[in-house]
Amino acid sequence: KAGVTQTPRYLIKTRGQQVTLSCSPISGHRSVSWYQQTPGQGLQFLFEYFSETQRNKGNFPGRFSGRQFSNSRSEMNVSTLELGDSALYLCASSLPPSPEAFFGQGTRLTVV
Amino acid sequence: GEDVEQSLFLSVREGDSSVINCTYTDSSSTYLYWYKQEPGAGLQLLTYIFSNMDMKQDQRLTVLLNKKDKHLSLRIADTQTGDSAIYFCAERRTTSGTYKYIFGTGTRLKVLA
Numbered sequence: 001k002a003g004v005t006q007t008p009r010y011l012i013k014t015r016g017q018q019v020t021l022s023c024s025p026i027s028g029h030r031s032v033s034w035y036q037q038t039p040g041q042g043l044q045f046l047f048e049y050f051s052e053t054q055r056n057k058g059n060f061p062g063r064f065s066g067r068q069f070s071n072s073r074s075e076m077n078v079s080t081l082e083l084g085d086s087a088l089y090l091c092a093s094s095l096p097p098s099p100e101a102f103f104g105q106g107t108r109l110t111v112v
Numbered sequence: 113g114e115d116v117e118q119s120l121f122l123s124v125r126e127g128d129s130s131v132i133n134c135t136y137t138d139s140s141s142t143y144l145y146w147y148k149q150e151p152g153a154g155l156q157l158l159t160y161i162f163s164n165m166d167m168k169q170d171q172r173l174t175v176l177l178n179k180k181d182k183h184l185s186l187r188i189a190d191t192q193t194g195d196s197a198i199y200f201c202a203e204r205r206t207t208s209g210t211y212k213y214i215f216g217t218g219t220r221l222k223v224l225a
Contacts, residue, residue, distance in 0.1 A: 035215075042215060042218065043200065045212045045214070055209075055210040056208075056210045056212050090155065092155075092213070099160055105153055105154040
């Protein structure tokens with residue numbers, strides 16, 4: 001059974017650009033959550049999608065958005081990139097109400 | 113506040129036991145977790161415990177939960193060099209029927225040969 005797949009693994013973008021990250025959950029999982037990990041702020045919750053609906057959102061500006069497709073794959077988009085957006089972006093896959101959440105390897109975004 | 117607290121560093125000798133501690137904040141959290149992160153990798157789910165349990169054992173891992181003090185610990189028996197990593201505790205908080213995970217700051221475990 002394949003795990004959670006995030007693409008791309010690494011990305012370098014310039015300030016002001018936008019970026020789209022992809023997450024394919026474990027087959028059959030319907031919930032995808034996104035987290036930002038930085039050395040200064042640690043792991044912070046971005047948003048959660050279930051059956052194509054955003055159910056929960058963290059405290060991030062509107063430049064951060066996401067969506068989920070009918071096959072449960074999810075994308076997150078960051079517009080007008082800032083240097084502070086450089087981070088490891090992790091997605092987690094789960095099948096509620098199961099308590100287990102599995103993470104992908106992450107996408108490391110560097111904004112220059 | 114939202115903070116889940118952990119000590120930053122722990123160093124142990126190979127073969128010894130490691131104990132990583134965590135203090136969480138939301139007494140209504142139903143599940144508490146331990147994740148492991150190796151350099152350049154994502155988070156690996158090690159184990160989790162339901163909030164009405166005091167202890168859970170899984171091979172070399174023992175989780176202890178003190179709900180009154182909101183204290184969670186992870187004991188790794190016979191620690192190996194491959195256990196060197198950052199360990200995160202997390203609580204699952206429910207909001208309006210959905211949930212999110214709140215993570216601690218992570219404890220960097222270094223195992224000395």
